[in-house]
Amino acid sequence: MPPTIKDIAKQSGVSISTVSRVFNNQDLVKNETKQKVLEVIEALGYTPNFVAKRLRSCKISTIGIVVPDISAAFYAEIIKGVENKANDIDCGLIVCDAHNSRDKEKEYVRYLYDGRVDGMIFVVPQLRDDDLRKIAADGLAIAVFGKDMSGFNIQSISVDNYSGAYQAVKHLYFHGHKRIAYIGGIEAENDYDHRARLAGYRQALIDNGLGVNDAYIENGAYCEEGGGSAFLRLIKLNEPPDAIFCANDEMALGVIRMARKNHIEIPEQLGLIGFDNIRVGQYISPSLTTVNQPTYTIGVLLGERLIFQMTNKEYGQKTLNLILKPELVIRESCGC
Amino acid sequence: MPPTIKDIAKQSGVSISTVSRVFNNQDLVKNETKQKVLEVIEALGYTPNFVAKRLRSCKISTIGIVVPDISAAFYAEIIKGVENKANDIDCGLIVCDAHNSRDKEKEYVRYLYDGRVDGMIFVVPQLRDDDLRKIAADGLAIAVFGKDMSGFNIQSISVDNYSGAYQAVKHLYFHGHKRIAYIGGIEAENDYDHRARLAGYRQALIDNGLGVNDAYIENGAYCEEGGGSAFLRLIKLNEPPDAIFCANDEMALGVIRMARKNHIEIPEQLGLIGFDNIRVGQYISPSLTTVNQPTYTIGVLLGERLIFQMTNKEYGQKTLNLILKPELVIRESCGC
DNA sequence: TGCCGTCAATAAACCGTTTTAAAACTGGAA
DNA sequence: TTCCAGTTTTAAAACGGTTTATTGACGGCA
Known part of the structure; x- marks a missing residue:
């Protein structure tokens, strides 16, 4: 078992709150004490347990994305775009492959719903609007690609x-x-x-x-x-x-x-x-x-929207549904 | 805020322990009560918070996989194989795209390492053997594709x-x-x-x-x-x-x-x-x-190995490094 | 009637942290 | 000496679950 904050406290003869302080608001603790605690921390090789930390402080720096099929390049590109933005704010990305099935999608939502993520992105969701709305209502940030959700006060991006x-x-x-x-x-x-x-x-x-x-x-x-x-x-x-x-x-x-x-x-x-x-x-x-369709851009925009949503809890500052124009790529098969 | 176990308890008029039981050792609770609780759970859309769960019970039914590039079909197929096995034991899958970079890979490892997963799969890891060994030594189950790790007592799969x-x-x-x-x-x-x-x-x-x-x-x-x-x-x-x-x-x-x-x-x-x-x-x-290369099979095998490792903590029962034979697919370009 | 065992449900402890409220210790001024 | 403000430190309450120990209800048996 790795050492806990209690071990550190006992070993250095202070309370656990003080140890916690040394890690966080370090200005509130006397320099001398801080040194002492830091030494023990070093000696025992202590790192704060992430799970306990999260339980208390509710931010998990992770976003989830659900796509219909991870092996389609189209979605993979979108994922890369999202990831790019997620990295900007030191956020991890959980990718879920819904296998083109609504049930599987639902399952994954349920899975992500357990406090694993701070926000979710749905790419071409098969879920009903109602289900999406419910998630958003629970205070989870969400962003959607592929259908206009502005009627539900949810950020969405579509291609025309x-x-x-x-x-x-x-x-x-x-x-x-x-x-x-x-x-x-x-x-x-x-x-x-x-x-x-x-x-x-x-x-x-x-x-x-x-x-x-x-x-x-x-x-x-x-x-x-x-x-x-x-x-x-x-x-x-x-x-x-x-x-x-x-x-x-x-x-x-x-x-x-x-x-x-x-x-x-x-x-x-x-x-x-x-x-x-x-x-x-x-x-x-x-x-x-x-x-x-500008897939990578779509990903970046989705990421931006979601992060915006995660940080500013209120809606409405940005257009809720952004519509991108696709463009024709002319090659041989049309004969022009 | 999503509903918590307390909400369920209050709503259905039982104690939180009972609600917890309904989720876990279901045989200890009267059928009638169980039904009642399940109804409320369904109605409120409750999922147990994974962080809290993890803190107490050390198991979270999640595995992580790190691949060099999610947009390459090769890896996407492997992921699908792994997912298939993970589903068998009701295990979620976190996919991480390392962007072909060792640093990014390292970052993801640190990220997953926080108690977010019960096991990790590395597909063609750029990490040093030492790093992998260290992870394994910390009691996390791991399985590797693309290099022989049997020397380190780690399950691995390679293609010849x-x-x-x-x-x-x-x-x-x-x-x-x-x-x-x-x-x-x-x-x-x-x-x-x-x-x-x-x-x-x-x-x-x-x-x-x-x-x-x-x-x-x-x-x-x-x-x-x-x-x-x-x-x-x-x-x-x-x-x-x-x-x-x-x-x-x-x-x-x-x-x-x-x-x-x-x-x-x-x-x-x-x-x-x-x-x-x-x-x-x-x-x-x-x-x-x-x-x-039999990508899907590789994924399935990786999943199997990892799950084996997660359940039986000791090594050695299965061959540690499994080598698959690739096969020639003959088409036009070789002129035969 | 009283005692015991069984089954269901609950209360309470616990996981490892953060955070709030309270306590203890300083030193200086009255 | 007493009081007060400011600085450190601590105790205790969360966070949301699981698990252990305990209670309560009920029926069977002496």
Whole structure:
């Protein structure tokens, strides 16, 4: 057992309060006594027990972050951004991988909720707004990426998915594509990304005088395989699309793979744009035009917001929901 | 403030000891009472404060893992493996990103060391063996990936880098390559991977009657750009190599990029094999032959070892250093 | 009826620190 | 000598749990 403050007190013939003082408000203790105590501390190799310290003083200098999937570079980049800010204030970071599951996410919240952290960041939370609000109400600082929580007085950051999709589709249109399809997710209660991207897609078609054809709207389940099958369904249509906008890059990879298999040339016969700017997109052939989200910046901003929240307990000083504009990264797959 | 055990006690009309019992030795409390308490716990969303818990009982069901770079898929996979095992025993996981820096790693160790975790996993630690030993000596369970710590009575898992390199080079040789170069890291004190892979490369050449040509051994700093420049140096030689084995895939990507720029065809003019099996390797053209390490399995094993260590305090029951065999994944770039 | 054993629940001690309130010790002024 | 202010020091109360010892209630048995 390591020595405790009691051992030091006994050994040096003073009370434990005095020993504690020597460590903290050192000016309140006589120099002579201080020397004596310091000697004993040195001799016994004492360090204050962190756990006991925390129990009393309630600050733990740790923040937690919950992401849907730690192995996706997108989230890893955000984490790095957050960490950068956390380091500024000597704060540790606990990373939790929710495995894309709401239950797991809930579990982790429960886990972090036990006084392990001073604040939490949720990246694209699947949790209900209510759950998030409850956490915030308990006095824990929180910041959210991926949905607008300003209605609940919670700091949040989003990317303008609508605008990203709109830009992509407009780009395809301006370069001669007229039958533009969309591959996305399903109309789930909490799939804000899908909804906004679909809406952007729709509006871009409408604004450019192209009708919205429901047969051109497909579900690719956000994964490579799903994107591939959605593509196969699309090319079987009487009037197959001449371009596809995918709500993420994974699905676009599936499209590229299946197009190759079916001898459809990209971009000559089919324009393609993805979303997220994952690393593979630069290396695959044809390289993938995509919509880039400033992940690292997002992380930094999340960190900033959270720290702001942790230090100033009241809200409202900063805009509650900050919306970042994504940008189109033009490569080969769109043919422009 | 989140609710405490006192709130639960008051709300449900029992003593705090009873509430505590409901959480721990549940058999000692009447079923009826238990139900009542559980309801209140649920309603108030109570979680026992981990700091308080730890202070009294010395167990907090948390393990920490330190990796060099969270955004590398390689480590993310290992983390997932560990997490899987941790979940089996209802253990939380704290992930720390050391940013490839020894200082940062040290900082995190100090941080975790504060009684925040019951055990730690180090993935390719840059820490000195001594530091690791000291942690273990203090009674904290630890498990290490990437270097053999059995000499210190610490559980460790490694991949047989020597064998991986040997297989790769042998494969190149058997398919007709005679001038095989190596691009790796620098001869750093703690770069065990580099040393073992280089040794495997050397031995494979010797065993097959090819001499070792020091001009063929290059440093690519483990990154894409470094791999590219190393490649450029190699092709300027009087007798440039007809194949390259890279100590990781990143460097191989650099080779592919630069080869393309210099109109050197892979695999026709140059055979290429990487190491690590990163995702991009499947998608790039030509797709990359590489040496695969069973990352997820590594994670699971690390988790197992650590948990074993946490529960049985004595050593020695299991092999202390487990060596896994990596396997060659043959794709286009080696031309076979 | 009185005694005993069993089962449930509680009170109280404890973990190692910080912090607040109180006590003890100084020295100087009345 | 007494009192007071200022400086040091101490005792004791937190912090939020777990755990040990104790109490209380109840039924069975002599």
